[in-house]
Amino acid sequence: MKTVLITGSSTGIGRDTAIHFQQEGWNVAATMRRPENETELNQLENVQVLRLDATDRESIISAINTTIETFGSLDVVVNNAGYGLAGPLEAVTPDQLTRQYATNVFGPIYVMQAALPHFRAQKSGLFINISSIGGRLTLPLNSLYHGTKFALEGISEALNHELNPLGIRVKLVEPGGVKTDFAGRSLDLMSDPNITDYDEIVQKVFEAFRSPSRADDYSTGADIAEVIFTAATDGTGQIRYLAGNDAKQMWEQRSAITDQQYVELMAKNFGL
Numbered sequence: 588m589k590t591v592l593i594t595g596s597s598t599g600i601g602r603d604t605a606i607h608f609q610q611e612g613w614n615v616a617a618t619m620r621r622p623e624n625e626t627e628l629n630q631l632e633n634v635q636v637l638r639l640d641a642t643d644r645e646s647i648i649s650a651i652n653t654t655i656e657t658f659g660s661l662d663v664v665v666n667n668a669g670y671g672l673a674g675p676l677e678a679v680t681p682d683q684l685t686r687q688y689a690t691n692v693f694g695p696i697y698v699m700q701a702a703l704p705h706f707r708a709q710k711s712g713l714f715i716n717i718s719s720i721g722g723r724l725t726l727p728l729n730s731l732y733h734g735t736k737f738a739l740e741g742i743s744e745a746l747n748h749e750l751n752p753l754g755i756r757v758k759l760v761e762p763g764g765v766k767t768d769f770a771g772r773s774l775d776l777m778s779d780p781n782i783t784d785y786d787e788i789v790q791k792v793f794e795a796f797r798s799p800s801r802a803d804d805y806s807t808g809a810d811i812a813e814v815i816f817t818a819a820t821d822g823t824g825q826i827r828y829l830a831g832n833d834a835k836q837m838w839e840q841r842s843a844i845t846d847q848q849y850v851e852l853m854a855k856n857f858g859l
């Protein structure tokens with residue numbers, strides 16, 4: 588029986604992924620910041636709910652060790668925990684900047700570092716890092732979030748070169764829009780009341796983001812969980828998995844034009 592550890596399993600993609608793997612007969616370490624609030628996942632057979640805060644290295648090491656002790660193996664690690672930070676970069680506070688990179692970039696690195704001794708010993712293992720279509724292309728007022736996902740993409744692709752000879756793989760799943768808490772409770776906003784030059788840009792861009800029709804093409808967390816499961820089980824060396832029709836369309840459009848044409852397209856789409 589195979590074992591998967593998933594970060595950020597309290598809601599959204601992580602939670603649906605935990606349920607999907609469990610239904611497929613896997614052992615699941617469903618990790619989250621506040622396991623004491625979980626009432627459902629811990630009722631499922633072969634699921635262990637563990638504390639893991641992506642910004643707390645001790646909790647990462649402890650969750651990985653407990654998973655191996657409990658299930659006797661660890662085959663796949665899904666780095667899913669993450670959140671968005673939006674607004675003008677100039678308004679970011681040091682705490683916001685630190686937390687964004689600590690969660691979306693340093694967290695996955697520490698998780699991989701903690702799992703690697705085990706993966707090396709068994710000469711196999713797979714990391715699936717949840718990036719975003721925003722790890723391939725950018726939208727206005729999301730510079731720092733894109734920065735984290737571009738970083739995760741580069742780290743994952745490069746790391747794969749050094750791990751493949753050891754029997755270990757790294758893959759990326761890149762969702763488009765997903766109907767989760769991502770754009771609600773999880774979203775952090777940068778704004779400085781003393782800087783008004785961005786007000787009109789912020790208003791236009793956020794209005795476009797909030798338009799209800801934008802969500803028509805969004806995937807569900809369960810759709811993304813299916814892609815993650817495919818990445819875990821297809822036995823291929825494929826690195827990137829675009830997830831969702833919107834993500835595939837956006838990439839098709841982006842890859843067909845130059846950087847300069849894309850800048851013009853964004854300006855037109857958002858009225859900038």
Ligand SMILES: NC(=O)c1ccc[n+]([C@@H]2O[C@H](COP(=O)([O-])OP(=O)(O)OC[C@H]3O[C@@H](n4cnc5c(N)ncnc54)[C@H](OP(=O)(O)O)[C@@H]3O)[C@@H](O)[C@H]2O)c1
Pocket residue numbers: 594595596597598599600601619620621639640641642667668669670671690717718719720761762763764765766767768769770773808
């Ligand atoms: N939704 C989208 O449109 C979308 C698109 C592309 C990529 N993604 C990526 O998909 C991943 C999951 O997001 P989602 O859409 O499922 O959003 P979500 O419902 O807001 O879930 C985010 C999860 O990350 C957890 N988390 C946040 N900070 C954490 C930390 N320090 N340690 C451990 N867990 C932490 C949250 O836990 P708490 O409950 O404790 O807050 C929650 O379980 C993220 O990496 C996101 O960047 C999402």
